[in-house]
Amino acid sequence: MLETKDLTKRFKSKTAVNQVNLYLEKGESVGLLGPNGAGKSTTISMVATLLPPTSGKVRFNNTDAWKNPQALRQVLGVVPQEIALYEELSAYENMKFFGKVYGLKGKLLEKRIEEVLDLIGLTERKKDAVRTYSGGMKRRINIGVTLLHEPEILIMDEPTVGIDPQSRNYILDMIRELNRSRGITVLYTSHYMEEVEKLCDRVYIMDHGEIIASGTNDELKSILSNEETIHITVQTHSLSFEEKLSQLPAVTQVSEEEQGYKVIASKGENLLEDIFELSRQTQTKITGVSLQTPSLEDVFLHLTGRTLRD
Amino acid sequence: MWTVFKLQWIRLFKQPTLLITFLGMTLVFVYFLAGAQGEQTITIPTFSETLSQEEQSDWLDRLNEEETFEFIESDYETVYEDIRMNERAFALGLEEDRYQFLIGREDMEISTLIQYVNQIYSEEQRLEQVSESFGIGEINVGSYILVETTGRTEAASSNEIYRMAVVVGMSLYFSVYSILYLMTNLVEEKQTGTWQRLIFSPLTKTRLYAGQLLHYMLVGVLQITLALLILRYLVGIEFGTNYLEIGVIIICFVFAIVSLGMLLMGLVGSPQQLQVVIPIVATSMAMLGGAFWPLEVVSNRILLFLAELMPIKYGIQGMMGAVLQDRTLSQLLEPIGALILTGIILMGVGINLMERVSENQSI
Numbered sequence: 300m301l302e303t304k305d306l307t308k309r310f311k312s313k314t315a316v317n318q319v320n321l322y323l324e325k326g327e328s329v330g331l332l333g334p335n336g337a338g339k340s341t342t343i344s345m346v347a348t349l350l351p352p353t354s355g356k357v358r359f360n361n362t363d364a365w366k367n368p369q370a371l372r373q374v375l376g377v378v379p380q381e382i383a384l385y386e387e388l389s390a391y392e393n394m395k396f397f398g399k400v401y402g403l404k405g406k407l408l409e410k411r412i413e414e415v416l417d418l419i420g421l422t423e424r425k426k427d428a429v430r431t432y433s434g435g436m437k438r439r440i441n442i443g444v445t446l447l448h449e450p451e452i453l454i455m456d457e458p459t460v461g462i463d464p465q466s467r468n469y470i471l472d473m474i475r476e477l478n479r480s481r482g483i484t485v486l487y488t489s490h491y492m493e494e495v496e497k498l499c500d501r502v503y504i505m506d507h508g509e510i511i512a513s514g515t516n517d518e519l520k521s522i523l524s525n526e527e528t529i530h531i532t533v534q535t536h537s538l539s540f541e542e543k544l545s546q547l548p549a550v551t552q553v554s555e556e557e558q559g560y561k562v563i564a565s566k567g568e569n570l571l572e573d574i575f576e577l578s579r580q581t582q583t584k585i586t587g588v589s590l591q592t593p594s595l596e597d598v599f600l601h602l603t604g605r606t607l608r609d
Numbered sequence: 610m611w612t613v614f615k616l617q618w619i620r621l622f623k624q625p626t627l628l629i630t631f632l633g634m635t636l637v638f639v640y641f642l643a644g645a646q647g648e649q650t651i652t653i654p655t656f657s658e659t660l661s662q663e664e665q666s667d668w669l670d671r672l673n674e675e676e677t678f679e680f681i682e683s684d685y686e687t688v689y690e691d692i693r694m695n696e697r698a699f700a701l702g703l704e705e706d707r708y709q710f711l712i713g714r715e716d717m718e719i720s721t722l723i724q725y726v727n728q729i730y731s732e733e734q735r736l737e738q739v740s741e742s743f744g745i746g747e748i749n750v751g752s753y754i755l756v757e758t759t760g761r762t763e764a765a766s767s768n769e770i771y772r773m774a775v776v777v778g779m780s781l782y783f784s785v786y787s788i789l790y791l792m793t794n795l796v797e798e799k800q801t802g803t804w805q806r807l808i809f810s811p812l813t814k815t816r817l818y819a820g821q822l823l824h825y826m827l828v829g830v831l832q833i834t835l836a837l838l839i840l841r842y843l844v845g846i847e848f849g850t851n852y853l854e855i856g857v858i859i860i861c862f863v864f865a866i867v868s869l870g871m872l873l874m875g876l877v878g879s880p881q882q883l884q885v886v887i888p889i890v891a892t893s894m895a896m897l898g899g900a901f902w903p904l905e906v907v908s909n910r911i912l913l914f915l916a917e918l919m920p921i922k923y924g925i926q927g928m929m930g931a932v933l934q935d936r937t938l939s940q941l942l943e944p945i946g947a948l949i950l951t952g953i954i955l956m957g958v959g960i961n962l963m964e965r966v967s968e969n970q971s972i
Contacts, residue, residue, distance in 0.1 A: 372811050
């Protein structure tokens, strides 16, 4: 349905996106996971025909989307990272304006506004100026405006940034509902791996402007099938303990966490004895040890040596 | 296009403070700078060492037919002393067939005064020649001389010119502020992402720009028109009857300023920077273009050259021409052409710059 071929964007000497190839099938939910500055927003700006690529192609239904952007724009809904609304206007006024821009009018427009307000749970507050809304409500109306013209493809750029867990769950449930019940194709970018894991059928992992891995959640996690994640909680962090941990032959990755360390090591090796021995040597008091199945976060750490929030 | 145009009006009505403020400032400044001057007359002491009391009185009656200047009788010693003590700038010496001015210091009224006195003396001399040639004792001027008025300037006093310059200058100056500040909405829209959201829509960029720019133009035209109407009906300032010419000049001026706005929006990336740049641009343009003082008092060639580049100069020139000199559209082609040309050039460069900036902006 929508695909990119060697999509590249350079800003002067800096290459923001380098030869990105991705595709979306109808009704799929695809995640684009990567840390801030990975090139996710630039990629989707090119896919959405906002930003012209330096080279490469965006193809929509086997035609060059950049040659006829209107064809794609008619069926596209883009939820930007910012609250892209007129905050002095009410939710209703914003919806009416954006609906008209997409050619809706009269009773159909009113009907769609009612439906979307109901979907995002803002019917009660529709007459209030957007500036008076909470962060979560603004995020919901930001999405709602995009749904008015019933897009076939929804591109969402980190739509849950900076909101409380309750609002985040509401939004994620809403997106899942749109994808599964209404068959809307979703391209979802985030640096929250839990969101992508929860929502997406397939995931592209991006770093430094390049796709470094792709596949279903399980396929990606299988990268770490021979490894396991150990969380060590310590009373106080110790540099020498961390250094010695990383020198253990079975350990492939050590990263510092708030209350300890995350260790990725080869499966089947009995590391616990070595870990406790090292803690004795470095006089680091261990308060807890837990084993965990790998997450996409671990996959990213494994591939890049950094966490998603670095 | 109309959806975007209408939206801008809804937004303006929700936050009308900016427009009301600048309209109010136009009226306040005009009132204090021009309104306070009222219909002030200038008193000119006269003296004569050759004319009799009666002849001098006849001349004074003739000279006082116009209300702009008030000629009063005095004597040489008194006026000489007043001028020497710098209490008066000048005085008029009357003789039978000529006149002389005693001038102590330069004054902006002198040239108008000389023109006026010269006109009266010339008329009197012509009448006398006719009277002598035909042996007629007294001539009724109205019956024999067709006075053809080609413009108001000949009749307009320097005070009137100054007053009109303030009215026009301030009206245009504050409209520049309103237009440019309103146009920061464009940059804000790019920053908040609503612009990008509209780019994703089926709306073409041409329609998007047209809807926005038409709104800013209409706001500018309305502000100037409203200011002139209020000044006409509440303060009593006359603008003549050349409504078409005045309207065309206002539209062309606003077009040039909207284009200047596009250039600024293209050059300056953030609304915060624009808050600083706009007053600098508006004020320096008004100073150089003659909105604060007449360009006639400027002698520096560089400043005069820079004035030629300022749209406000042509706005003032056109408006003054239409109001004070009864100029028609064909006689106002120079300022109209300059404003349109400036507008087209600035708009072209501005849109290109804005688009270049947009090309580097993602979601």
